[in-house]
Amino acid sequence: MFKPALGFAALAALSPLVATAAPTQVFWGDTHLHTSLSGDAFAMGNETADPDTAYRFAKGQPVVHPYNRVRVQLDRPLDFLVVADHAAYMGLMQQVRDESDLLEGSENGQRLIDLWKNKGSKAVYYDAAGSIVRDKPYQDLLKDSMREPVWNRIVEAAEDNNEPGKFTAFIGWEWTSFPNGANLHRVVFTDTGGEVAKQFLPYSTTDSSKPEDLWNWLDQTSGSTGADFVAIPHNSNISKGMMFNDVDSNGHPITASYARTRMRWEPIVEVTQVKGDSEAHPDLSPNDPFADFETFEHVMSFGAKEEKEFDQVGNYARSALKRGLQIEDRTGVNPYKFGMIGSTDSHTGLASADEPNFWGKFGVDSIPENKDRETTPGASGWAMSAAGLVGAWAEENSRESLFAAFKRKEVYATTGPRMQVRMFGGFDFNESDLQKNNLAEVGYDKGVPMGGDLLDAPEGEAPRFLIQAVKDPVGANLDRVQVVKGWLDEEGNSHEQVFNVALSDGREDRGNDTKPVGSTVDLKTGRYTNTIGAEELVTVWTDPEFDADQRAFYYVRVLQIPTARHTTLDALALGKPRNTIAYRTVIQERAYSSPIWYTPGKGN
Amino acid sequence: MLGKLLKDPLVHFTLAGMALFAGYYAVGGQEDQLDETTIVVDRSALLTFIQYRSKAFDAEQANEKLASMNEQKRKELIRDYVREEALFREAKLLGMMENDYIVRRRSVQKLEFIAQGVAERLGEVNDQELTAYFEKFRDDYYVSPxxxxxxxxxxxxxxxxxxxxxxxxxxxxxxxxxxxxxxxxxxxxxxxxxxxxxxxxxxxxxxxxxxxxxxxxxxxxxxxxxxxxxxxxxxxxxxxxxxxPGRAPELAEVRHQVESDFLRWQKIQQQEVAIQGIVERYDVETRL
The missing domain is CATH 3.10.50.40 (Chitinase A; domain 3)
Structure with a gap:
């Protein structure tokens, strides 16, 4: 049952209407944005877009692009933003460039200043990054006196730009752990304000590259300052199977205690962003024809030795959700019971995930002419994905309300477009609910929203899901709504199945043989028309294969009708035949809801 | 009067800029030839050297620093200065400055940073200027209906x-x-x-x-x-x-935003003015 937050009182004073709005509304944001204070961003063409610039852009104000110097703007502002610069060597590039007094007495500092003079800023970045990959960070560049001014600047920019009710600026950073090139990165952000945030310095991979140590630090810092945190793993797709492993950092099988601690701090995973999509992999989900979306497999080795085979299961969210059920079966606690979001991971200070308003991962690949350059090891600007966004269902736009939505996993991912996706699970939904004009109230009243749990099913009943997907008001129509189900059988084997639960244009569901929605993309202009697809798809879906004794999870995947990929638009801009760029001409943008879990034997 | 002038960062900037450009580009004039093998170490040379090293163009501070140095430190400073100057002249003689793109970019970058640094120090908001700015850009603060x-x-x-x-x-x-x-x-x-x-x-x-x-x-x-x-x-x-209805708010309502916009604008202006000042000292001949 939904209970409105106390914070409502403040907004209610603004207008008599707010109190009567739907229980929650969707707020759009990016929880993963880098600025010029990240060393790689600086080295790759963003020397000027700082946190303040990032906030201006997110709020819809025009700013100057840090690399190509054109005026850039979002046509629709975001509702919230986390500036998440790498904690390791945060702001170091600026200090080396300026030959800052803070580097006096630091041997490596002086060495990097000379390196900059002789070989330029990129060499400095690679030198510093190399020290992390080799796990021998330069201690004389990690003094509090060097880090504090940079952190305070980030904190102050967030404080200046946080406007409750209008725009939420969260204070955060990225913990950039990559042991042997395996991407174990987490974005960390806090619900707290500047005064508390200035009492700590962001935990960095130079402190430890083990997630267990990060959680321990979060626990201690939370205890000593009162700040709460959410840590968000991302780019599991290039984690060499380690992000959602069967074992902990020391190689021991995951225990109930590990699982509990992990879930305390990591309720959410970022599954779609500029370096590809991590929801599913075609090899792991051979029966899912839509699983191969923005697949990106360029591990950032930075000179680390190439790995032999690794376990793909640990790389993708869907297989991790399944693995979580298995570990829960064994230990009693599920370490991978996470919700899903998208965010950009843009390094330009510009949070934009729209194919036609995409400014690259870095500064250098912001223009079509430069997209064939290598930006991260093994990958060019063409390989990057113009994604993603977080949709958060919350009562109001404030740190408190949005942070709570993350903690209860009432958040979802899109690959850029702003489609509204609601999902409620329960046992009482029926067809007549679809006629109601207050779907959200019905959903909260009779069930749990995405991110929630269903316990023991009533005798003979299967879970029912009330699902509503609405197109982006200024975007493309919808092709279909699917439910992805994962479950565990009596032998402890996990399974998955994708169901088409609502199709546009009156098509009949024939599983994988369902008639495709078609495409309206004009390859001469890159434009599409909304003459196919649906503006809204709603359904009450009942699991036809439900077994009340089996653990299961369910999440929604919504597909748009095909639209042009950014590479197609760039090929047009360059006057190149599009087949010279080896990427898909059109893509089906999508949304992934956070799952709802069914757990037998926990009720009553 | 002179004291006030010397405190003005823009004057420092201009002087510094001239010195830098003179040093890097005014290579090989007749008079220069006479001094080619003589390095003059005087107070003003050392003060300039100190300011470049610390990247803080503040003559008073440099004065203090020089005054506070003991014999040993001063000797080291002179040794460093002479060493740098000698190597620089040698490199210049060998023509290493010419057509070296790294030197060229690095020099330009350095001046841009100096200009930026100068601009950043102008951080105080003056009411009169703020009002003038607000009047000029009033349209930017229009609130839609x-x-x-x-x-x-x-x-x-x-x-x-x-x-x-x-x-x-x-x-x-x-x-x-x-x-x-x-x-x-x-x-x-x-x-x-x-x-x-x-x-x-x-x-x-x-x-x-x-x-x-x-x-x-x-x-x-x-x-x-x-x-x-x-x-x-x-x-x-x-x-x-x-x-x-849509309306243009009063300054008091949006002061916070205007202040931050004004500082940003002022910074860019100052930097641009400084760079323009340098550009204008040159005659441009187009021979396309």
């Missing part, structure tokens, strides 16, 4: 929408249905039921332009349901609680 309303939606293509709308309108007004009590009426709309302080553009993105135009014809009333207004989806009965 906005509507706050609840709507009851009647879908196209079901029964007779016009008749249903007419009957519903009468009922809503007769029963004096408030915003919060309108939920049981009408069909489900794609987006929201309530719109609070939304701009015409936003409304158009949800309902289409025709609806936006229709809405602009209504008068706000917290009592009365009005309409129907036609959108691309069907008919809408509207309770338009408030309309706020």
């Amino acid at each position: 906005s509507y706050s309303f609840t709507h009851v939606f009647i879908k196209d293509g079901v029964d007779n929408p016009e008749l249903r709308a007419k009957a519903l309108l009468e009922k809503l007004n007769a029963e004096r249905v408030g915003n919060a009590d309108a939920t049981p009426f009408g069909d489900r709309f794609l987006y929201h039921r309530n719109y609070v302080e939304r701009t015409p553009d936003f409304i158009a993105s949800h309902f289409g332009n025709r609806f936006k135009d229709g809405l602009s014809q209504l008068e706000a009333s917290v009592e009365r349901w009005q309409g129907p207004i036609v959108s691309k989806y069907g008919l809408h009965l509207i309770k338009l609680n408030a309309y706020r």
Whole structure:
């Protein structure tokens, strides 16, 4: 049952209407944005877009692009933003460039200043990054006196730009752990304000590259300052199977205690962003024809030795959700019971995930002419994905309300477009609910929203899901709504199945043989028309294969009708035949809801 | 007067810039030849050297630093200066400055940073300047008109929408249905039921332009349901609680934003003025 937050009182004073709005509304944001204070961003063409610039852009104000110097703007502002610069060597590039007094007495500092003079800023970045990959960070560049001014600047920019009710600026950073090139990165952000945030310095991979140590630090810092945190793993797709492993950092099988601690701090995973999509992999989900979306497999080795085979299961969210059920079966606690979001991971200070308003991962690949350059090891600007966004269902736009939505996993991912996706699970939904004009109230009243749990099913009943997907008001129509189900059988084997639960244009569901929605993309202009697809798809879906004794999870995947990929638009801009760029001409943008879990034997 | 001039960072900047450019580019004049093998170590050379090293163009500070040095430190400074100057001249003689793109870029970059640093130090906001800035850029702070309303939606293509709308309108007004009590009426709309302080553009993105135009014809009333207004989806009965016309706010209301914009603008201006000052010292001959 939904209970409105106390914070409502403040907004209610603004207008008599707010109190009567739907229980929650969707707020759009990016929880993963880098600025010029990240060393790689600086080295790759963003020397000027700082946190303040990032906030201006997110709020819809025009700013100057840090690399190509054109005026850039979002046509629709975001509702919230986390500036998440790498904690390791945060702001170091600026200090080396300026030959800052803070580097006096630091041997490596002086060495990097000379390196900059002789070989330029990129060499400095690679030198510093190399020290992390080799796990021998330069201690004389990690003094509090060097880090504090940079952190305070980030904190102050967030404080200046946080406007409750209008725009939420969260204070955060990225913990950039990559042991042997395996991407174990987490974005960390806090619900707290500047005064508390200035009492700590962001935990960095130079402190430890083990997630267990990060959680321990979060626990201690939370205890000593009162700040709460959410840590968000991302780019599991290039984690060499380690992000959602069967074992902990020391190689021991995951225990109930590990699982509990992990879930305390990591309720959410970022599954779609500029370096590809991590929801599913075609090899792991051979029966899912839509699983191969923005697949990106360029591990950032930075000179680390190439790995032999690794376990793909640990790389993708869907297989991790399944693995979580298995570990829960064994230990009693599920370490991978996470919700899903998208965010950009843009390094330009510009949070934009729209194919036609995409400014690259870095500064250098912001223009079509430069997209064939290598930006991260093994990958060019063409390989990057113009994604993603977080949709958060919350009562109001404030740190408190949005942070709570993350903690209860009432958040979802899109690959850029702003489609509204609601999902409620329960046992009482029926067809007549679809006629109601207050779907959200019905959903909260009779069930749990995405991110929630269903316990023991009533005798003979299967879970029912009330699902509503609405197109982006200024975007493309919808092709279909699917439910992805994962479950565990009596032998402890996990399974998955994708169901088409609502199709546009009156098509009949024939599983994988369902008639495709078609495409309206004009390859001469890159434009599409909304003459196919649906503006809204709603359904009450009942699991036809439900077994009340089996653990299961369910999440929604919504597909748009095909639209042009950014590479197609760039090929047009360059006057190149599009087949010279080896990427898909059109893509089906999508949304992934956070799952709802069914757990037998926990009720009553 | 001179004291004041020396405190002005822009003067420092200009002097520093001239020195730097003279050093890097005024290579090989007749008079220079005479001094080619003589390095003069005097007070002013050392002061300049100190300022370049610390990247802080503050003569007073440099003076203090020089004065506070003991014999040993001063010797080291002179040794460093002579060493750098000698190697620099040698490199110059060998023609290493010419056509070296790294030197060229590095020099330009350095000047840009100096200009930026100078600009960053102008961090105080003066009321008069702020007001002048606000007047000049007043359009940037324009607040768009906005509507706050609840709507009851009647879908196209079901029964007779016009008749249903007419009957519903009468009922809503007769029963004096408030915003919060309108939920049981009408069909489900794609987006929201309530719109609070939304701009015409936003409304158009949800309902289409025709609806936006229709809405602009209504008068706000917290009592009365009005309409129907036609959108691309069907008919809408509207309770338009408030309309706020577009307006230009007073400085006091947006002062925080204006201050931050002003500082940013001032910084860019100062940097640009400084760079222009340098550019203008050169005659440009185009020989295309």
